[in-house]
Amino acid sequence: MIKVYVDISLFTKDSAFGRISGHIDVPEVPHIGDLISFPLSPSEEHGGYAGLLRVAERIIPADRAEQIQLSLEDVTVETTDDARRVMAFFEQVCGLFGEPYGDEE
Numbered sequence: 001m002i003k004v005y006v007d008i009s010l011f012t013k014d015s016a017f018g019r020i021s022g023h024i025d026v027p028e029v030p031h032i033g034d035l036i037s038f039p040l041s042p043s044e045e046h047g048g049y050a051g052l053l054r055v056a057e058r059i060i061p062a063d064r065a066e067q068i069q070l071s072l073e074d075v076t077v078e079t080t081d082d083a084r085r086v087m088a089f090f091e092q093v094c095g096l097f098g099e100p101y102g103d104e105e
Contacts, residue, residue, distance in 0.1 A: 001025040005069045006036075006096070008053065010083055011076040017083040020075075022096035029068055030055045036072065038094055049075050049086050 008020040030036060034055045057071035077083050087098035 005067050008072045009074045012083050018100040020090045020096050020098050
């Protein structure tokens, strides 16, 4: 497995909610346009997010000691409660770090 750093912006239909980031293990380095599947079951879908995110940008550092960084497409959900549940999913199931903006904590 290869460890990469991912960054995801999380929005509701009305505002920016926060950011999700951290390291994940993947079998190969994804390319721009590839989809990454996170283990969200259809019964856990929150406000339109169903577990697949497309790679929007890929940063390959010149220093081989650094890890490849992937910016994944934004996640936009219906409500603030949906955003909280999506962020909790990424934290609890995927081991990523959720950073709510402003008073959303």
